[in-house]
Amino acid sequence: MFDAILSSIPEPDARTAARCQELLDAKTKPRGSLGRLEELACRFAALTGKPVPPLPAKAVVVMAADHGVVEEGVSAYPAEVTGQMVANFARGGAAINVLARQVGARVEVVDVGVRYPVEGLEGVKVRRVGPGTANFTRGPAMTREQAEAALAVGVEVAQRLADEGVGLVGLGEMGIGNTTASSALTCVFTGLPPEVVVGRGTGVDDAGLARKVEAVRRGLEVNRPEAARPLEALAKVGGFELAGLAGVALGAASRRVPVMMDGFIASVAGLVAARLCPRVTPYLLASHLSVEVGHARVLEQLGQRPLLDLGLRLGEGSGAALAFGLVDAALRVLHEMATFTGAGVTDIPPPVR
Structure with missing residues (x-):
């Protein structure tokens, strides 16, 4: 399945990008x-194959799962909060719901491994691979088969959304402990030590930060994940929602x-996808710079x-939803802005080089 998708x-x-730039000029x-609005429009043209891409229908996919490493005291919140927040998403009360409504995006919530789910929620897609991952400080977070299953969930969700007419997908997540797993994968793919990449996540104090650094260090020592084997690295120290988003x-x-x-977390998922298949890299857009x-x-x-630097550290897809507005702005320039000829405005040709 994955070979066919990757190819x-x-x-x-x-x-097509060059033609888009001519139209902008x-x-x-x-x-x-x-500036970067023009770059964004041209990039959209290159990716979609259309010199004047239509304003896309938009969706944020929020993958939710729990992490066994929470047992190490790495989060300011208990694992129960993952399921509680999924219920909040389903009821439309979270930040991502508000921001998605602002830009006319749908929110697709997928339970890919919540340990304490609120059952019977309308609108939540239940694709649970397991009741959260294992504690990676003691062994692999998941099996290779589970990692592949979570990836497959994400692929299915994304392709279904595309078939339903969605033309721009945002990556969002919910999972207590997932900054710890993301930090571990960052160490694997950058070669940097835990103390350089581990942040405060949900706002842990100094003692909590020290526990996170130590948990990541132990996870790397116990599992020995390798950057050259991204699927195995994902299985050893990743999370179900990270795998799901990579599949998306x-x-x-x-x-x-x-x-x-x-x-941070969604970008780590994007990096996993890029390591699995470098051809996906041009399709990845960075919405904002997290304080992580x-x-x-x-x-x-x-x-x-x-595209943005607003001091965000919430997750859920909040930054992606905000950046959707920039995509619409870039494409509206192509669709709605007058040309020099049409407006009767004198153009100044570019200098001869």
């Missing part, structure tokens, strides 16, 4: 004066759907520059 991800179309403005990225890219990553210390390191690995 089906198309390369960006550079000629004809608008009533100095060439390039809209792969499935979306296979249908030419751009993927807006949220902060490891996030900048992950974006460096992906060659990404974030």
